[in-house]
Structure formats: structure tokens, C-alpha cells
Amino acid sequence: SDLLHRVPCELLARSFCLLAAGAAGASRRELRARVAAVLPVAMAVLLRCIALFAALVGAVLAEPPWKVLKVLELAEAIGEFKMLLRGLTVAGLNETLEGDGPFTIFAPTDEALQTWLAERNMSNETFLARP
Numbered sequence: 001s002d003l004l005h006r007v008p009c010e011l012l013a014r015s016f017c018l019l020a021a022g023a024a025g026a027s028r029r030e031l032r033a034r035v036a037a038v039l040p041v042a043m044a045v046l047l048r049c050i051a052l053f054a055a056l057v058g059a060v061l062a063e064p065p066w067k068v069l070k071v072l073e074l075a076e077a078i079g080e081f082k083m084l085l086r087g088l089t090v091a092g093l094n095e096t097l098e099g100d101g102p103f104t105i106f107a108p109t110d111e112a113l114q115t116w117l118a119e120r121n122m123s124n125e126t127f128l129a130r131p
Helices: 002-023 028-061 071-078 082-091 094-098 110-119 124-129
Strands: none
Touching (some): 082 094, 082 110
């Protein structure tokens, strides 16, 4: 990898050194010939640098290495939101939340919701049946 980055720069540097070394006392014709000889190498190096930059940008803009989860997948994976998932199903919101977001949901855990329901002498079924 380092060689791929270093070689074009070294080729370009050598080419310009050759050009500069011959420039002193050279006629215009000789100077043009030297530039013409170096120009293809310079262009090749420039194109290689552009290709390396494009590859770098492509790698940065590619999909992230982690999986982006939908809201329902995340709630299920955490495992502490079973009542939330059940409530979303009862409310018919699963399809909506499976779509493109972004979505932000603030929800109590199952334990917190159980405590809240117990304080109100309410069962899950009674709570989910409410409009």
C-alpha cells in the first residue's frame, strides 16, 4: 500500500529533477523536448493520485461497517421493550416504524411500565385496550 503511494511521487520527483538538470543552458527546443518527455509521467502520476483520492473518498462514503437497525429491531434486540412492541402492534404502528425514518421514540422499559401500571392497579391488557 505504501509503495503504491510512494512510487508515483518518486517518479514525478525524478522526472522534474531530470528536467531541471537539463534546463541550465538548454535551448528552447531542448527544453520543450524535456518537458514533452516528462509530461506523460506527470499526467500518469496525477491520474494515479486522483484514483487514490477517489478510492479513499469511496471508502469513507461507503456504508458504515455497522448495521443500522430499524426502531422495532432495536427494541427487540435490547429485550427490555416487549410491552412497547406489543403496544405498537396493537396500535398498528409496526408498518410505519419499519419504513424509512428517522424515528425517535422515548419509551419506558418493561420494568418501568409494570411499576407504573401496578401503581394504577391496571393490567397490561387493560392498558392496551384503552383508546
